Amino acid sequence: MLTSSVNPAASSTSTAASGTSKSNMDEAQDRFLKLLVAQLNNQDPMNPMDNAQMTSQMAQINTVTGIQQVNDTLKNMAEQFTAMQVLQGSNLVGHNVLMEGNKLTITDGKASGAVNLAARAESVKVDVMSPGGQVVDSFNLGALDAGQHGFTWDASSYTYGGTPTFKITATLGGKPIENTALSVATVQAVGSSNGAMTVQLHDGTSVPYSAIKTIL
Incomplete structure (x- = not known):
């Protein structure tokens, strides 16, 4: 049965979800850096990667990371907004x-x-x-x-x-x-x-x- 109270575990659930998302993001960055280092170690000395290529690859991972952070922020804001709606909506009970x-x-x-x-x-x-x-x-x-x-x-x-x-x-x-x-x-x-x-x-x-x- 639904009640007008907000689940006290919601905050911890949100925190856990945020921690999981951050962990996945860190893993992605770690994999990218390992691949980049391996690429640098195995590149052709006579035809090394130029600065433009490296900058482009770094920009790609930064863009993905930034989008993920924005998504996480929007998700947290939506959850908080819904919780506020439920609290305010409790005034409807009995009407x-x-x-x-x-x-x-x-x-x-x-x-x-x-x-x-x-x-x-x-x-x-x-x-x-x-x-x-x-x-x-x-x-x-x-x-x-x-x-x-x-x-x-x-x-x-x-x-x-x-x-x-x-x-x-x-x-x-x-x-x-x-x-x-x-x-x-x-x-x-x-x-x-x-x-x-x-x-x-x-x-x-x-x-x-x-x-x-x-x-x-």
Whole structure:
């Protein structure tokens, strides 16, 4: 289970990874220098390597070393940034958020959802359906402008088992208006996965932080 705390071993892991990278870099430099010395020892005395050739080879190993150091620095910065995000994201725990989806979570006989309209609509209808796909209730939100709009459904008479869903039908002049259904979820914990911040929801699912559209 994800938690809002940061793994105390992260720093030591990062240090170990950095040490391993540095060790590999040192080995590469050592091999290069050994090959260069062997080349100098076995060169043709009548046609020795000139300064330009030696400088070029030294520049190559320095370039590789420099790139590796930059990569290591960027990797460490990314890990630290993710850790900071997780710490800041712990403030989300217990808050409701909006995400793409059409599930309705019933709490105290009510359920909330939202819709994001691509354009103005003169009619926005909400159909509430049982887990089996049967329409159990319908209501109209009326005319709405483009953008995000929330709604609350009275679920006191809902007797079906399982989580209900909803479908939005928006029209203007009889033509459909593109829309995106948004469901409400409660944040239970935050963490990180593969260097990215993740959010664990009340139903046990884990989603990337980028999936959150609005914090309520």
